[in-house]
Amino acid sequence: MQEHVSLVYDIVHPPxxxxxxxxxxxxxxxxxxxxSAPPRxxxxxxxxxxxxxFEAASEGSVNGGPSVPSAGALYPYEHFAIVGGPDDPAVFAVDVARRTCRLLYDREQVAQALERGGIALPGPDAYLILTVVRPWLSMRKYDDRGYLYxxxxxxxxxxxLLCLGSRSHHRAEWLTRAATAPLAELFGLGDRCRFLHSVLLLDGPAHARTPSPSTQAWSCTDERHMSPGAPPGDLPEGQSWRRLAVYRQEPPVRSAAVRRGALMPGSRDEPDRRCRPGGAELAARAVRRRSAKEFAAGDLPARALQDALTALATPLTTDLPPSDxxxxxLVARxxxxxxxxxxxxxxxxxxxxxxxxxxxxxxDIVRMCMGxxxxxxxxxxxxxxxxHQEIFGLGMAGVEQALLRAGALAHLLCLSATDTGIAITTIGGFDAGRWHALAGIPGENEVLYVALLGVTGASAVKLDRLQRAYAHDER
Structure with a gap:
């Protein structure tokens, strides 16, 4: 009898x-x-x-899109396109991997956000591409260093995107210091632990507007009246975002002026034509761009190395200020x-x-590159x-500008190295103190980024893109 009562109790009140x-x-x-899915x-x-x-930006990868950041990876970033000209602007969220787009906002609310930020669509053919960063996707693997990555x-x-846009449009401007707070507020980015990184303004297509066959596979839904979803709250992403918010600064209240020039100090105003972005040869480089998986033993010719470095003088149309x-x-080995x-x-x-x-x-090289x-x-x-003063004098805004300049220049170097047949990879996982000493950099300087060049090896696996954080000495 006791055993039967115990059995009944366990059924009614499971352990x-x-x-x-x-x-x-x-x-x-x-x-x-x-x-009640959104209507197509x-x-x-x-x-x-x-x-x-976006289709052009995805060319050249066996996986349908550049999977390595130094090749201009579209993932894990989120993208918005604002189209329709100044009279009928509309915001679409674009998912390149799924070939889908979602209409989120339109008309007056978009026009007001653009006007408040001083960001204008100059004509009916003009449009904006907005790149949005979700830091957690990097920081969950690399902790605080992930924000730098x-x-x-x-x-x-x-x-x-700027180089590709320069090829296909008469006007292509990369706005990195635009007054984007009204747009971020409209999109609810802060509530979803994201921030707007930069804006690409494109106008005047270089060719007649004919639909690209590759865009016929895209689908679109109307989600103007859909809820954006619950914010992360107390989940790890929300906790990480709130800690990060202490350091991050608000976007500028006034958009900066645009100029065309090289991001590298000491560049001539009109460098060699082959250095300029926007030509057919540059588009070919982007398609063929690969990040080296391994370097083989060997030497580089100085002439080829110099040819690759000339890309650092490429003029770009941006709102970044000069930075003396x-x-x-160069560390030559x-x-x-x-x-x-x-x-x-x-x-x-x-x-x-x-x-x-x-x-x-x-x-030493392996040690300085975190194993x-x-x-x-x-x-x-x-x-x-x-x-130091140029990086930290403006707070985190100065840090972000310095990293943007370094990343953009490294990208041009990657494209140029591809053209000269040099294997190249860029790393953010390095011992800054050791590189500082090896390069003989003045003491008041801080190392931002390192690009490594060599002879192509045989490996097909890039260790620092695997799940483990190899660049942080994780085994």
Whole structure:
């Protein structure tokens, strides 16, 4: 009888372990989209030029889109397109991987946000591409360092889109200091732990507007009246965002002026034509761009290295101000025609004489790159750096501007190295103090980014893109 009572009790009042398991099982359950899904609508004709740009940005990858940040990866960034001209603007969220777009906002509310920010659509053919960063996607793997990676990778992407836009449009401007707070507020980005990184203004298509066959596969839904979803709240992403918000600064209250010029100090106003973005040859470089998986033992010719570095003098149309305190230093290890040592790079030109002869053996290179063994046979490195005052004098806004400049220049270098046949990869996981000492950088400077060049190896696996954080010494 006692045994029967116990059995009944267990059925009516299951043990705690069973209740816990049932609760967690329900937490893991998935729920399909409700039947009241947003209505499908035709893809607007005004949106197709923006979709064509995204299609072009995805060319060259076996996976349908650049998967390596230094190749201008579209993921994990979110994108919005504002089209329709000044009289009928509309905002679409664009998912390049799924080939879908969602109409979110239109007309007066969009026009007001643009007007408050001083961001204008100059004509009916003009449109804006907005890149949005979700820091958690990087910081959950790399902790605080992940914020630096997110900024550098977004700079690569911005430069990638700018170069492609320059090819297909008469006007292409990369706005990195625009007054985007009204747009961010309209989109509810802060509530969803995101921020607007930059805006690309495109106008005057270089060719007649004919729909690209590749854009015919896109679909569109009307989600103007849909809820954006619950914010992360006390989940890890929400906690990380609130801690980050202490350091981040609000966007400018007034958009900055645009100018065309090189981002690298010491560049001539009119460098060699082959350096300029926007030509057919640059589009070909973007398609063929690959990040080196491994360097093989060997040497680089100095002439090819110099040809690659000329890309640092490429003029871009941006709102970034001149920065005399920014610099790049070449660390030559195995370069035929150059004495091993360190050379300032001024306007894309290698200095005639080394300023230092410090060398690092293969083990040193691996150690300075946080145990990344595939970089052992690096032939040369370009170290991007800037003065403390220029980085930190403006708070986090100065940090972000410095990283954007370094990332954009590194992207141009990647494209140029591809054209010269040099293997290249960029790393954000490095010992800044050791690189500072090796490159002989002045003490008031901070290392921002490092690009490594060498001879292509045989490996097909890029360790620092795997799940483990190899660049942080994780084994």
């Amino acid at each position: 705690q372990a069973e209740r816990d398991a049932l609760y967690f099982w329900r937490q893991m359950a998935l729920v399909a989209t409700p039947e 609508i035709p893809v607007p004709a005004a949106l197709r030029p923006a979709l064509s740009l 997110a900024q550098l990778d977004a700079a690569h992407l911005g430069a990638h 305190g920014f610099g790049a230093t 195995r370069v035929v025609g150059l004495i091993p040592g360190t050379y300032p790079v001024l306007g894309g030109e290698i200095a005639a004489e080394p300023t230092g002869t410090a060398v690092a053996d293969d083990d 990344q063994e595939h970089l052992r046979h690096t032939c040369a490195a370009v170290v991007f750096h800037a003065r």
